[in-house]
Amino acid sequence: MKPLAGRRVLITRPADQAEGLAGRIRAAGGEALCVPAIAIRELEDLGPFDALADRLASFDLAIFVSRNAVRKALALLRERRGAAAWPARLRVATVGQGSREELEAQGFAQVIAPAAQSDSEALLALPDLAAQVVRGRRVVIFRGDAGRALLGEELDRRGAAVEYAACYRRVRPDNGAAAREIWSRGVDAVTASSAEGLANLLEMLGPRAEGLERTPFFLPHQRVAAEAARRGLARAIVAGPRDADMAASLVAYFGAAR
DSSP, X not given: OOTTTTOEEEEOSOGGGSHHHHHHHHHTTOEEEEOOSOEEEOOSOOHHHHHHHTTGGGXXXXXXXXXXXXXXXXXXXXXXXXXXXXXXXXXXXXXXHHHHHHHHHTTOOSOBOOSSOOSHHHHHTSGGGSHHHHTTOEEEEEEESSOOSHHHHHHHHTTOEEEEEEEEEEEOOSOHHHHHHHHHTOOSEEEOSSHHHHHXXXXXXXXXXXXXXXXXXXXXXXHHHHHHHHTTOSOEEEOOSSHHHHHHXXXXXXXXXX
C-alpha cells in the first residue's frame, strides 16, 4: 500500500504553483485537493516599477523574496528593458532554495542564498549581507505589494540604502465556499506556504470549521508554525519550503501512523 493511500491533503498554494506538490502526493497514493489561499495578480499601476527598472544599474544588490518575485520581476524587466534586462555588475540574492533554483533556471549564477533554512533571517545571517559588506550599498528588494519588513529594516540598520520594487499583488481568492465544501467532506492534512496563506485559509473556512485543532498542518518554516500555534492549530509541523520537503514530511507522518 502506498504511504498516502486514502489520505486527503489540502494544498493552499497559488494555482500555478500547486501541481508539483499535488503530483508527488498522488504518486504516494494520496488525494490532492487544490484550493488556493493566495492568488497572484498583475500590478494595477506599473509606473513605480518602471521608474525603478530605468535605474536598475544604480543598485549594487538585488534581492528576490520568493519564486513569484523572480518570475514576475524578470518578466516585467524584460518588457521594460529588453535585451538589457539585467546589468552585468548587479549581484543577486534570494531567501530560499526554490527561488534560487528559479534564478539559476533563468541564467543567473553565483546567487546568494542560504543553504538550509529559507527565510529572511537565514539570508541576513550570511557573510555577504554583513554590515561591513552592505554599508553604503544600494539594495533593491523585489517582492509583492506587501510583505515582511524585517529584511529591508535590518539592511537599513546595517547601513544599506534600501528600496522596494513591488512586482505583483497578492489577494485572497473568492473561493471560501469551495474550501468549506471540501473541508466538510474530510481533510487529513493541510499544506500552507506562508503565514498569509494560512490566515487566508482560516478566514475562508470560518471560525466554526470542525477539526481544525486536530488536523496536521505542514508548513515551510518555524515562523509559520509559530503563527499556526498562535491561532490554536495544535499540530503544526515544519516540513520545509520545497515540494520534495512537503511530500517527504507527509509520507513520514502518515507512514508512521500506519
